[in-house]
Amino acid sequence: MRSRCYRCCSTCCGLTSWPWTCPFRCTLKLRCPWGWPVAAERGAVLRPGDWITYDDGDHLVVALAGTSVRLRSQSGTESVVLASHLMAAPDFAVTGTEPLPALEPSGLLATLPKPVLTAAKEWESHVLEVNRGLPSSAKPGASPRPEYDPAEHPLVERAQAKADELGVGLRTVNEKRARYARQGLWGLVDQRLVRTSEPTGRADARLVAAIREVLDAETHTSTGTRSRLIRRVIKAVEMTHGEGVVPLPSKNTFYKLIDALSAGRHTFGSAVTRRQAANRPQGPFTPTFADRPGEQVQIDSTPLDVMVVLDSGVTARADLTIAVDVATRTVCAAVLRPVGTKAVDASLLLARMLVPEPMRPGWSESLRMAASRMPHMRLLDADARMEQAAAKPVIVPDTVVIDGGKVFISDTFLRACERLGISVQRARPRTPTDKAIVEATFSSINTLFTQHLAGYTGRDVSRRGERVEDRAVWTVPELQDLLDEWLLAGWQVRPHSTLRDPFRPKRAMSPNDKYASLVAACGYLPLVLRGEDYLELLPVAWRAINDYGIQISYRTYDCPALAPHRREHSGITAKRGLWEVHYDPYDLSQVFVRTPGGWITAPWTQWPLVNAPFADFTWQHARRLAAEAGLDDTNETAVARVLDSLLTRAEHGPDTRSAKVAARTRTARAVPAPAAAPETERRAEPEPEVQPPAAAVEFGIFDAHAEAERWL
Template identity: 85%
Template structure:
């Protein structure tokens, strides 16, 4: 076998295969004919033969391995240059000429293969370098098997433990202390060192485990805490520890609505309540995985009642109507979506905005901030929608909607007045005074931004499979998936939309219907006043549906159909109002000494709230009023015992008449009352 190319398989070679020795009889194309020791012949594909785990050519040296170019490039320059120099010497011994020699170059006399044998040339190289023949022969053998990597000084690539020579018992104690820091408040390295020393002494005894110096202790802690954020942000540390150990599996969806994720979060922006006070806004959205479409988005003040998932479902399954003042480019007819095809199914698409109507197959929902009502569960069962609960404290179950929140903060929220920043360290000065947006105004602005800044914007996660460098928008992705899978949504009718709204059971009296001290009445309720609804289980009460974000009207189910009943005091209020607006108005009426059950008084307070909200927040006067109410309560408590000992006033004496505070006259606000 000497002098032959050992990387070539030839007839006559003996190989080890399938638990025995075989001789190569013939080679025909990609097939190899083998003869075993007992004379049995077989034909095997060459690819199958060489891929066998026990395949080897007997009587020869192992096949040479390829050089790792990445590892060679990572070596320090002196180490790599020394390996290249040794390669020049080894090649000169093997061939008589150094690598890269010009054609026609003659070998040096002591390395001429025609005059000297390989061993004699190796001895000449050893004498030239001043080392033993064994060293040169070892370098030749490593070069034959590993190439240039075999000539590298292995001391430069030797792997070492990050903990060095530290005692294993000390390393175990540091790891245990680092694990305990995950849920604790962020401390300093000296605190951790003190806890580690106490832990080691309590476990093994004082002075048993050798402790390093302070600097070495610091280096050891830094090496073991890499990537754990032990001395950084506590939130980041907990999030990092909560990550699953296995690899991340992306969520796939091949058609619109295959999976829709729903979640809530607090936005980094301050909004103005109708009272003029400023609070954070909470956003609840539903995102389609296949197209990244924001199917529905609802804003509410932080601390109020959670958004009902049935309301989100209702908004997802109806077209988004165009609003006054919106650009014509936001119409569905102006987009690339199959508008004509959808228009043949539902005429409401003619005035619809460019947001797809997506009927979900599966809804992934977090039960923490989103209220899952019985209406939502029954509607999903009726529509064939599967509801999947996300695991507690596992944001990776709905990673796409979590990433969408981050994108909304970056692309939309940070451009708003009253932006607070992601944390306190990035918050500006007096952010509350810069807040100008109310919840209804910000909701309308958000709806318009979703059409212009999200649905029409190329999304980095939506890539053309044939042109990966090109990203597409959610609307374009929806159009392409509709063409590919033939998806055609069946949108909800008006009656179906009302079915998903919250329900209240009330009697129809002479004055109409009363819900939370709000009275609703219209002429169509005449035949049903003081009448039994026919539903014995509800004691004859009537089924009333209402929108928590627009309490200006309710919807009553009768045997002949639905009746839309407006609020009787709606002309007194300039616009629609939400449930949290009404509750806040009732609290202010009670604080002012008015009867909070008197809806006319509360309506006047509500109108003042909306008027004040239109003219911007007045946090300074609100704070002064708050301090005045607190001081008045304290004085009342302090003077209460004294008033019991004072003599009663004479019958002739009249109690002072309370003076009403009319405030400062606002001509614009007064004019709006009479419009």
């Protein structure tokens, strides 16, 4: 008895070995006339005797040993290669065999309409009956119909019988069989019913290009209507190709075409959203990871969405500058200032990061680090400052990520980072995803904290309530204290979805919990700041010490301690012998001079005339007022008189701008600077006996003109 491969119509002995394999490597699964399965020889397997293409040549597989493959080239040269290297070769292919059939796209099949899928399955049953003799719905042990019996009729006859049965041509049946062999059930689906169309339809390619160009130009312009866009597109097409050259669709089709091409651009929506969408990175967004505290700290500044009350009663917004640790999501430090953050504020942020947050009067005892889940005792052994610290980690950054703001690229901030051994990494221009974590933290602060405050403005004008400034009640120092307390009681103990325990990935961790787990593996490095370190973080100016003292921006500073250094060379040749002078832009009443013997504090010579703290922007505003009054704005005595009038009477006068400047000055000075960390070798001293306060006597502001008139 002989059997036949009913695909290639060859004959061979069908009784010697079952499961039977076709010597011509037929890839179809056949059925033995007696019910035995017929296995296909060719599968996803490499066997000895196969010819392959490798290393720009044909090779014969001689033997397989473990993960090694012995090859023999056509010239007779033998070689041994690893199977992993062979399979990964770009030109590797098994020749002389038919390709493996593709897997069916199950997802696409699930989206087909039921009638389309039913028709495809009917054709599958017909194709299987032609190939195997039995349809897919045949029960086990069923016999094929006489005209489809593989033992009696070859493949060509069975295909012709199926064509006669369905009333189609033989070519149609053969095409269905071929497509089923390549794509499975998906190859039998009527592709006309699942064909995808271009979103632009049959519109002219030149018109589509013009629409895309005009849509790109709308990114940074004010939002308009579709009719305006259509007019601009028509003008652009006529200028480029000439009038009447490019066919234009009807008005309704034009609208549909614009809607299809502007999808996701927000061309006719919010201008802010449109610019943000256009600013997204072209490539895939890669999140930032860090394995230890301080590995990367992101710093940024933004106006806070809340109105604050300055000392004069004027309301204004405050700038919030924060530093966020990537590994633990800890807000290492947060500094609030009146709008107009300076480089010294960024340096102050670094100083606050490197010292523990002290407990303040009125705070709950539960906010102490000793009452938290952080390893307080172990940290106390490494750093004595943790004795009275609040429950917030002290993280020493290795790298800080900043943007291109003038505050962060200033010489003051970069010099402070260099002194503290911190690497600075600058984000790419207009790429907020480079510091996405600190950007997202601002949004979280607005959602979890700011929106619950009186005087909340909303994130934009469209979300702002009516007369919000009348509801403002918090001053900047009060809001700073409230923010610090919320960061301890809310943010640091709140579970974050991005912080996960590797052993319990379904459970979110809080920043304090994440820090406690990472500090055990990475250790803790205390960095003790001395009292002079705050002076090092202040802006620097190089000046000469003359007979009259030091002059900065038409202000003169002098004291007896400068006498040995007058008209002397500082020894710094690179600065032409000038002396290093540090100043606080929020308190210009004194400067600090570095000398070989240490720091010298030099007060302003006109300080008795003003006798009130003032900032750099206050001094510049006073100079403008002096110039408007016809006075010499380079004469510090005249400017000092204007400054005294500004600080004492501006809030009562009609000049709102002067009132805001004066109020910002007092508010900036009201925010206390962080206390320097004590020396490690400093011992605790007994507290002095507290004496009852003496009766305070108020002194008025010295006015030379009024004093002269009184004596006259």
